[in-house]
Amino acid sequence: MSTVNHALNDTATMFRRQLRHMARYPSLTGMVIGMPVVFLLLFVYVFGGTLGDGLGGPGGGRDAYLAYVTPGILMIAIAGAVQGTSIGVAMDMTEGIVDRFRTMAIARVSVLTGHVLASMVQILLGLAVVLGIAVAIGYRPEAGPGDWLALLGVLALIAFALTWITVAAGMTAKSVETASNTPMPLLLLPFMGSAFVPTESMPGAMRWFAEYQPFTPWIEVTRGLLDGTGVAGGDLALTVAWAAAIGLFGYLVSRARFNRR
Incomplete structure (x- = not known):
């Protein structure tokens, strides 16, 4: 068997392992899916009438705000889901199972890739x-x-990038508790972007930060695709650039920490 086939087979095994963990702990998957749903219902039915009127578009009201806020909630769904990835990686690193894997004739890349693939399945389920x-x-x-x-x-692409950065967070965490808290800023960034209100409504420094952080172009591209209004070339370029940079950084840190430990 070639090295590539060996790595693919080992990755498939680790992927099945993570899927079984998901099935064994459905409460985690339920929390990952339930949190963005709660945010969606909260903002639409509690704040949607007022915020929708403030958007300035035709119609306004709750229906207009539902169309505006849904792309931002999708980003929150991704950011919330990857937090579980960080926890799962930290558990593997602190409970000794990785040391056992090191003694076995398996491809090292498969251990982390299994986490990434299972997280992608969980994220896509949550988004749906x-x-x-x-x-x-x-x-x-x-x-x-x-x-x-x-x-x-x-x-x-966005889910893949954020998954790798949270794998890195789990690898570098000293404990599972630390790993659960490290990705929390990812949940805050959509709030400080264009998820819930247009960036034009924000004061100077806050507006600058909102426009240049990664979640804003991600949200705007998602909004444009869902609305069928097209995507600005600058937002699309920033989306790909931010995702590629974050994903590559997370992968390199994860690989270096895994090989070191």
């Missing part, structure tokens, strides 16, 4: 549920077939 709930309460995306395919690719 959130989008389904949004449609159930009145959201009507205008995306065409090409937009949906592009949206899937964009969300998968």
Whole structure:
């Protein structure tokens, strides 16, 4: 068997291991999916009427705000889901199972890749549920077939990048508790971007930060694809650049820490 085939087989084994962990602890998956749904319902039904009128577009009201806020909630769903990845990696690193893997004839890359692939499955499941709930309460995306395919690719790219950065967080954490807290800033960044209000409504320094942090172009690209209004070239370039940089950094740190430990 070639080295590539050996690595793929080991990755598939580790992937199945993580899927079994997900099935064994459904409460974690439920929390990952439930939190963004709660945010969606809270902002739409509590704040949506007022915030929707403040958007300045035609119609306004709760329906307008539902269309505006759904892309931001999708980003929160991704940011919340990857927190579980950090915890899972930290558990493996602190409970000794990785030391056992090191004594076995398996590809080292498969241990971390199994975490990443399982996290991607969990994230895509969560995104489907959130989008389904949004449609159930009145959201009507205008995306065409090409937009949906592009949206899937964009969300998968973002999820992949954030998964690797939280794998790195889990690798560098001293304990599982630390690993659970390290990714928390990822949940705050959508709030400080264009997820809930336009960046134009923010004061100077806050607006500058909101416009140049990674979640804002991610949200704007997602919003444009769902609305069928097209995507600005600058936002798309920033989306790919931020995701590539974050994912590469997370991968390099994870590999270095794994090999060191």
